[in-house]
Each structure stands twice: as structure tokens, then as C-alpha cells.
Amino acid sequence: MLSYAFLVHALLGALLTGTALAVLSPFVTLKKIAYMGEALSHIAFAGIALALLLGLNLSLTTLLFVVGVAALIGFVSRFFRTEESNVITIFLSVAMALGIILIALKKDYSFDLASYLFGNILLVNRSDLWQLGALVLANLLFVLVFFKELFYLTYNLAVSEVFGIKAKPVYYGLLLLLAVNIVVAVKIAGIILVTAQLILPASIAFRIAKRLKSAVAVSIVIAALASVLGFLCSWQFNLPTGAVIVMVEFVLFLLTLLLCRKRN
């Protein structure tokens, strides 16, 4: 059944998206910034709408928009001494509203909101796959080079700085890389799969693995397994691929909750 090139592309697309996000997932989960992934993916929506309205390069415009808004969130919460999580939620909802208004302004364009939420992994093309492949490599390289810094900054950022660890620059690097991942992955996989792939693989991995290093490896294996199983199920039962992958991963999560109870 995989003789169709587009099916192979779709499977690889799901696999690479899952792998890329799963590499970052343990750090995002430990630092408790999985909500940032969701927020950035919503903000990306406004970026996509802006690029469509002005006829600009989609990926670049969205990336600049997401990074710009993320920097603005940091500035507003620090300068006005406002709770960061509240500022993020405000910007998230405003970005969604802005995106919908921008889409409405572009009258000749019919935008499929469902495909944005769930993605459309069956439409993955060769250039998307190259982008995703580069992303997997970039994430792996980042984690390999800065593993020590990532380990300590997720443990406690302020204390890491006291001990002379370059925690803040690496943390900003992680956030920037997260933004790039989301911009690339969201148009392929959709908001829901992206959010799920950032939180579920690591949540499962930490129930199985004792050390952070092995948790990263388990997280990648779980995401890859869920992607392939989810893809096959969605093909078999003719269901939306992204949504089925999320459900498969959730079942794996429930299984580990039940099987690894004593470690909790």
C-alpha cells in the first residue's frame, strides 16, 4: 500500500515531525514550558495569515512574526512586571483573533481552519521533508552540544547562572529553536499534533527512563512509534492522520501510567 509516493512522503512527514519535536520534548516538559509550544503555534497562525495577506514568504514571515511576538511577551512581562503566563495567554488569544481578521480581509482566499488545527500530513511535499530533516539534525546537534547547559537550566535556571553556567543564552536558543520547529511543523502537522508531540513523548519517557539522556532516546522512540502506528491506523480506518497519532500517543501514555505506577 506504500507504493504511492505521496503516502511515503506523508509517513516520513509524520515520522520526522514527531522525531524533531520529541528531541526537544524532555527539556520543554521539565522546564514546564509545553504551554509555550501551544502559544507559539497559535501565534504562528497570525503570522501565516499576515504572510498570505501581504503575499510574503510564508515560513520566513511566520518565523519572524513568532520570534517578534515572543520577544514582545518577554519585554511586556518584565518591563510592566506582569505575570508572564497571563501575558502569553493574552497574546495567544489576540494573535488568533488577528489571524482570523487578516484571513477575512483576504476575501479571495478560502482558508481551511481545520487543516490548520489538525494539519494535512497527506499533502507533505519533498521540500517540506528536507526542511523537517534539517530540523531533526539541528535539534539533535543543539541537544548534543548544549546537553550540560540544558540539563542544568531545566533543573533551575537562576541557580545555574550563579554557578557560571551559560544558562540564559542557551535557554533563549532553546526558545528560538522551538519557534522554528513550530513554524515548520505547524503547517504540516497542525497545532494539535505539534502540541501533543511536545508534551506526550517526554511524559511517557520519564515514566520509563531514569536519566535525562535515556529519556531523550525513549522520547524519540515513542514519537516515532506513535507516528508510524497512528499513520497506519489512520490509513486503515480512513481517519485524519494527525488526530489518530495524538490518540495513539495518548493510549501509550495511559499504558505507561498503569504499568509504571510504582515509580510515581
Added chain:
Amino acid sequence: MIEFKNIDYSINGKSILQDINLTIAPHEFVAVIGPNGAGKSTLIRILLNLIEDYEGEVLIEGRKNTGWLKSNRIGYLPQNESFDRQFPATVTDVALMGLASSKKAWQRFSRQDKQRAREALEQTGIPHLGSERIGNLSGGEWQRTLLARALLTGSHYLILDEPEAGIDKPGVVSFFDLLADLHKKGKTIITISHDLNMLNKYCTFLVCLNRTLHCHTQTELLTAEHIHSTFGDGLKLIEKDY
């Protein structure tokens, strides 16, 4: 030598520290005492540059603290260092943090680094806990882990923010014995504490703080008036009965 010069710090117009002028000589065992909310932790956080928007100047060995801290480390034991109890780190992982600044980003900890961590854990009396998960430690074991980390920095300075919190009386005594030993070996120690009985036995210099400085003196010169002016009538609250 550590010098605080004309330090003022306020949050939203509320004064936290006012006109602090204080010099701490090398090789002292300093206790900073004062009631809750006196600004003791704030003073330490200013020294460590964890608070930046204060007025005045902090000098360490004659250099501004910001500059000094770029090329030197201070062995710091924070109060209630917050971490997730499920965090997948061992005692050795946390202790090695004290050596991390001497490594380039891509450099892993070497066998020698791990050996040094083992020695530091031995020095703080927990050599058997190296591969224990941090979530499983008692209060005393945790403080000894943090002390091993502070020692691994190789700093002459040890700064402790209420190290006795969460430890039982025998644990506190043996922890302070450990500090006294390190003091004898040449460390300058600054500790925030509530336990006056303990301080009397171990410390050489006392700083009484309650937003302003009420005394800074050799321990033996401390008078009842100093204590009363710092704590007011709340003194009975701070003499701990274990």
C-alpha cells in the same frame, strides 16, 4: 574581603534594605541574623547579583561584584532551592554543577571531574549517596549535596541561606561542625540563620539586620541591646526548641 556600600533597595516604593554599609573581612564565619522579612536573603541576592536594580555598590576583593562574578565563583547554598522532586538528577549530577563553569559547552564531565565530585561528597559525609536520585534525599542529605556542589567551585567563599531549615537538631549540629571545619581550613563563610544558640558557638562575626543594619561586630562583643534593637520583642520566636 566583601564590602557593601550605601545599599538601598525597594520594591514598588517599599523599602527592603536601607543604607547598608558593611565590610566582611576574609576568613570570618559570619552570621546574618534578623526577623522574617528583615532583608537577609535580599542582601545575599544583591551580593550574588541575583538582584540588579539596587542602589549603591558591592565590592568583592576590591572589584565590583558584577565584574568579579564573571571570572570567579561563589559557593552558594540557596534557601529552598526549588526543583521538581521527579527531576531525573542524581546527587553527583547536582554536585558537578559546581564544576560546570570550567567546561566548554560541548565538553562532558571527565573521569577526573567525577572523582573530584566523589571526594567532595566524601568531605560532606555522603559518599554513599552519589547515584541517589535527588527526590529521595532527606533535608540534611540535601544540604550536604549542596555543600559538596559549593565546595567543587573551589571558591574561598561559602554563602548559606538558612541551611538549618528542614534539618533536625543533631543534623544541624553536625552540619555546623562541618562548616566550622571548612572555616578552619580557610573558607570565608556567610550564613543567614535564625538559630542564635548555634551561631554563638560557631560564628566569629555577627550582622544584625532589620531593613537597616543594627550591628556588625565580633560575636563576643554582641550585647543584648543589639539583639533587642534588631528583633524587638519577638526574640523568643527565634530561639528554636527542637
